[in-house]
Amino acid sequence: xxxxxxxxxxxxxxxxxxxxxxxxxxxxxxxxxxxxxxxxxxxxxxxxxxxxxxxxxxxxxxxxxxxxxxxxxxxxxxxxxxxxxxxxxxxxxxxxxxxxxxxxxxxxxxxxx
Amino acid sequence: xxxxxxxxxxxxxxxxxxxxxxxxxxxxxxxxxxxxxxxxxxxxxxxxxxxxxxxxxxxxxxxxxxxxxxxxxxxxxxxxxxxxxxxxxxxxxxxxxxxxxxxxxxxxxxxx
Numbered sequence: 001x002x003x004x005x006x007x008x009x010x011x012x013x014x015x016x017x018x019x020x021x022x023x024x025x026x027x028x029x030x031x032x033x034x035x036x037x038x039x040x041x042x043x044x045x046x047x048x049x050x051x052x053x054x055x056x057x058x059x060x061x062x063x064x065x066x067x068x069x070x071x072x073x074x075x076x077x078x079x080x081x082x083x084x085x086x087x088x089x090x091x092x093x094x095x096x097x098x099x100x101x102x103x104x105x106x107x108x109x110x111x112x113x
Numbered sequence: 114x115x116x117x118x119x120x121x122x123x124x125x126x127x128x129x130x131x132x133x134x135x136x137x138x139x140x141x142x143x144x145x146x147x148x149x150x151x152x153x154x155x156x157x158x159x160x161x162x163x164x165x166x167x168x169x170x171x172x173x174x175x176x177x178x179x180x181x182x183x184x185x186x187x188x189x190x191x192x193x194x195x196x197x198x199x200x201x202x203x204x205x206x207x208x209x210x211x212x213x214x215x216x217x218x219x220x221x222x223x224x225x
Contacts, residue, residue: 034213034214036216042218042219043119043204043216043217043218043219044156044204044216045216046213046214046215046216049213089155089156091156099144099161099208099210099214100146100158100161100169101146101148101156101158101206101214102158103148103155103156103157104155105154105155106155106156
């Protein structure tokens, strides 16, 4: 069935370093890949997304890359700050209006000052 | 910025009781979803809703669960007879069908 694997489960970096979180998906029909940030006690906030017709997308310190052949996509955060500390979830969905999201298990990122 | 709102933020209920979780999706969205996140686990899809009917549901969404859009603005999830294992964060989401889903802040359901 549909599945999204996410690694690592925890990631600890020093402020200013880069952080990379990787996901793989099983369903080759998936064409939309969002990343969500979940802070303690809050809902999930979309931080960046990418569609299958694009290989890379960047928004300030955050970038996402997609390799459709390998069914991999990755989140890159540069110049990390303590406020980047949160749980990050990747997800994938297939075409169609219903757009059910299949989530990865999450990565707990800790940025130490 | 438009947002999805959920109430209550936290609900404590006795096992066997019925609960209704409420959501107000973004006003021009047509697709609505409920997801669940058990503590320490991944976010799981429960159900999608479009055109006043369920479009897809997961195996988690058994006969104890139901969804409704009673008045054209609210979108509710009802659990008929809660079990301890229903304790989780429940997230509502809505979408315009083009991909991006907007999530609410969640309702923490605790079944005791």
